Amino acid sequence: MxxxxxxxxxxxxxxxxxxxxxxxxxxxxxxxxxxxxxxxxxxxxxxxxxxxxxxxxxxxxxxxxxxxxxxxxxxxxxxxxxxxxxxxxxxxxxxxxxxxxxxxxxxxxxxxxxxxxxxxxxxxxxxxGLFMRNDLGWAAQIADGGVVRSAYGTAAAAPVDERDIAAVATQSLRTARAGSVHTLTGPESLTQIERVRIIAETLGRPVRFEELSREEALKHLVGQMPEEAASFLLDQLASWQGTTAEVLPTIEQVTGRPAHTYREWVGHHAADFEAAASR
Missing domain, CATH: 3.40.50.720 (NAD(P)-binding Rossmann-like Domain)
Structure with missing residues (x-):
């Protein structure tokens, strides 16, 4: 069991x-x-x-x-x-x-x-790596005026769908290989600005990104997580500006199927974004 x-x-x-x-x-x-x-x-x-x-x-x-x-x-x-x-x-x-x-x-x-x-x-x-699901934290902003406010909009990452993380864990539980290490990314490098554009296109509603200063972003994030974690996240975003995120094949190698794209993830969670709009 x-x-x-x-x-x-x-x-x-x-x-x-x-x-x-x-x-x-x-x-x-x-x-x-x-x-x-x-x-x-x-x-x-x-x-x-x-x-x-x-x-x-x-x-x-x-x-x-x-x-x-x-x-x-x-x-x-x-x-x-x-x-x-x-x-x-x-x-x-x-x-x-x-x-x-x-x-x-x-x-x-x-x-x-x-x-x-x-x-x-x-x-x-x-x-x-970075969870796609973290972007549901934008849902309230999207519902309240269609503007996502954050720092370092050009920071690129390869966020991963929680279903794919679970699939790798499930496979690891079912076919255990001691000492294995699986590092996971999503299938594409995307900036925050690009992710907001995909959300707008998938939901069929106007959404745009608005740049915040680091100080403004830190003040916002501290309400959601410990200050040490918020500072670490902002440090990483700053270091990812103007880069292309590494994309790893691990999910497909372990599960035998491609990782979910960001657009697919947004479609899967469309009801969660819409729920924020109805509050």
Whole structure:
């Protein structure tokens, strides 16, 4: 049986669905099973990764685990997992660990990878780049006047669809190869300005990008994430100005199908953008 932690999150929920489609038995752990929204054929148990004493029953009979990175709190979980006989862990990590200066986010993920490696449990690291889903953070701005405001509009990235991250994790859980590292990007290099244009074209509504100063952007982001993370994100955007982002073939190599394009992702989430407009 496979345990999915972070099962109610954007990647985790997709992993659960893909594992069920593949005929796997799935258990999910959440602090609030009654509100998990999981399918009836998923075994949902209460538990908290920050409280290892709550995980004994959760890990009983589990041989593989998708591990969501709870920063600073994985060692206890991994101790219980090793005692329970878990045979493979697939850790959700970040491509930021590979940056010359990993910064706050990259270092937090490096610490998680170190914890998994130290546990001695065979493992796979799935290092995702920028999530396409982050751009749903623009939905309220698009709904309120059709203007996306951010810094470094010409910064290029190759954002990745959460369904593709889940597909690589799912394949890694089903055909475990100890020591594998999968670094993921989307299939195309796009600036923020280009992504806003694709959103406008796909939704069929006028949307434009408006440049903010770094100070203005930082003030906006600090309301959504820790200041260290916001500063790191802006540093990366600044370094990506006028560049072409690297595009990796990893998703197709692992899954056997092409990665979803940004336009496909926007179409998949059109209802989420429209929902923001109706609020």
């Amino acid at each position: 496979i345990l999915v932690t972070g099962a109610t999150g954007n990647v985790g929920r997709n992993i659960v669905g893909q594992l069920l489609d593949a005929g796997e038995k799935v258990r999910a752990v959440t602090r609030d099973p009654g509100n998990s929204g999981m399918a009836a054929d998923v075994e949902v148990l209460p538990g908290d990764l920050t409280r290892p004493e709550s995980l004994t029953d959760v890990l009983r009979g589990i041989d593989r685990v998708f591990l969501f990175p709870v920063f600073g709190a994985l060692d206890g979980f991994l101790d219980v997992a090793r005692t329970a006989g878990v045979e493979h862990v697939v850790l959700m990590s970040s491509s930021a660990v590979e940056f010359p200066e990993p910064g706050w986010i990259g270092q937090a993920h490096l610490d998680c990878e170190a914890s998994v490696a130290k546990s001695g449990i065979p493992h796979t690291f799935v290092r995702a």
